[in-house]
Amino acid sequence: MTRLAGSSKLLRAMNASAALAHLLEPGGLTRADLRKLTELSTPTISEVLRRLTEAGLVTVVGHNSGRPGPNAEIYAANPDAAYAAAVSVRDIGASRAPSVVAALCDLTGTVRARIERNVDFLHTDPKDALVEVVAALRDEAGIPEDGIHHVQLGVAGSYDSRAETIRHVDVHGFARPGLVPEIAAALGTRIGVDNDVNLAAIAERRRGVGRDADGFALLWLGQEGLGLAIDIGGTLMRGARGGAGEIGYMPLYAPDSTHRKIDLQDLVGGAAVLALGQDHGITGTTPLEVVTSAAADPGAAGEFFGQLADRISVGLAAVIAVLDPSLVVLAGPVAHAGGETLLAAVTAAVRRAAPLESTIAVTSIDDDAVLLGTLDAGLSAVREALIAEIRDN
Template sequence: MNESATLALLLDRGTLTRGELRELTGLSKPTTSDVLRTLTEAGLAVVVGHTSGGPGPNAEVYAINPGAAVVAAISVRDTTETAHAPYDAALCDLTGAVLAQAEFTQERLAAAADDPVDTVRLILADLCATAGLTPDRLTHLQLGVPGSYHPGTDTIRHIDLTGWQRPGLVGDLATRLDLTVAAENDVNLAAIAERHRGAGKGTDSFVLLWFGAGLGCAIDLGPSLLRGATGGAGEIGYVPVGLGGQPRDMQELVGGPAVLALAATYGITGATAEDAVAAAVADSGADAAGFLTALADRIAVALAAVAALLDPPLVVLAGEVAQAGGDTLRDLVVEAFHRDTPLRTPVAVTALPDDAVLLGATDAGLRAVREALIDSLRYALTPA
């Protein structure tokens, strides 16, 4: 317990001296020395420097050994309605420092022939070569997928990518790559990134609404995410809108193709939905304003459904469309929301400029590895 507590402190604080660790843990000097010796001999902690300028001898400064674990994160994208590459991936060490990151096109992965296992193997091999590592250094792989993962059946559901819906895929990846592998809905991972790095930081809980080529909703409960009985919580795109007419569901109201079609009626064009929204934000004309107002009216429908059912303390608008719209679109959404409902849920727009799914996958993978290290250390040092 002493070793695992000390390891947790080093992970949380970054660097600590022996004296600082003693104050934080309440351990005696000899016990603190024994704990640090155990962690350094196990390769989990290293001396990174010495203090100077104070009375007495200089104190050693300890930190986590960044090479004690290497985490891989892969964001799998449905590229049907987007210009992005289908895969974005990164490697990071135990401190979270990025060792390699790249986007992968279908052409770059042609040798995989639509086999997810071969695809992932090629991605990891490429990243390891860039980072100067051998693949056996990898500890954990976190996948972000445009669907919901049901651990009971080891199946990624609601996904329209060749091979990725095969039952047993995640377990097969773990076996064939000799890694710990976890899969998570992409919007849930975006919420994890928002919790650690964005508008959700410091809040008790929040809901993230994702507007891009597809729709999604992640429900952050503070210590955990609400995933539902089969991992499908938040699949808001399937919610019917209207009775017996069009649009048939929420996806057809405010999904990427619907946003492009709406933009076209106002004379706004773009290769993708986010391009059309960005063009409208940059345009001061009446048609652009009309398009953004009409889009905000539609987004407010999704916002009202979430706010009425969950009454969250905060809703964060995220995804490519929300990022492109920024504060301009957010203000119009709030105006429509307040006009059409008596609800007054606070609404923010994501402040994350990068691929939020990949950031969240990295954060989730690091958390899993760190918890596993602490648990394994606790188990290894427990007397039989």
């Protein structure tokens, strides 16, 4: 419970930070709106807005009209008060996609720059690449040297925030201990790192099917591996060492020793999907191609989807039993390509395996979910930093 104590200074800081928090939400607010939201009196709201405006965090963005009396001023957070950068790094592997995708947005979330790079991390130090990419973003958006407050990094691995170390990562050079503080020092900004699947879940929470859920589990079916993100009321469960959701390594029960030990990755990882597709005579040289062509002709690929769904339901059943999520989201390239056909098959398979109370859905994000989520995470970090700064300045 609240153990904050203090004097009138604390009060002022709290009121300013409460107002700023409301102003950071999209859509402008008049003094009257803020009055209702914060339950503060008019003079106090004026005073708070005066200070926030002086600090450059808030600006007048318009005027009300159409009602009697003077036109009320509409305030909103100043878009240029701070910027957040997002960098998504991935193993190129089977797909031929760029290995670095990055974007920059202002305080209102508007994307100001977006670039793609094909960095060869075998011959480039991650720190140098990061610095170069962030500088390029700044150039493209035309933003001053110190404009970026936070750089958020997304990687296909688990991030141990306590040890500040990235683990289980395939991209060369990123597992080096001490890398993250080095990058932070080189960039001169705050830095956040998170698992790509977690970041996709953040995007799903803010713009996708997870928007109104009180919590959900997101199963990521990627070209290579698979992953899980757990959202509880908007916050992600990361586990003791950032390893929560690393279900690819989950061993499966073998009733007797005649079956070799297999894990979930062997069942629904990219290689397994590719092999399953070939068994069913479906064309394609990557998992994504296989599922895409199967989804194009669901009639012929019914058997394929059925078996794939059965395998997916093995993992989902464990997740549902442990977490009881109200919603399960299927995401990642394979799930996106499978679409409604895959969804129907998985729903049926899970219902067969266990009494199902969770809703299952497919991601509704068509753009690069990981990048969008990384941006969202970076933006949240910037906003919280601003609010905290106001609160305990």
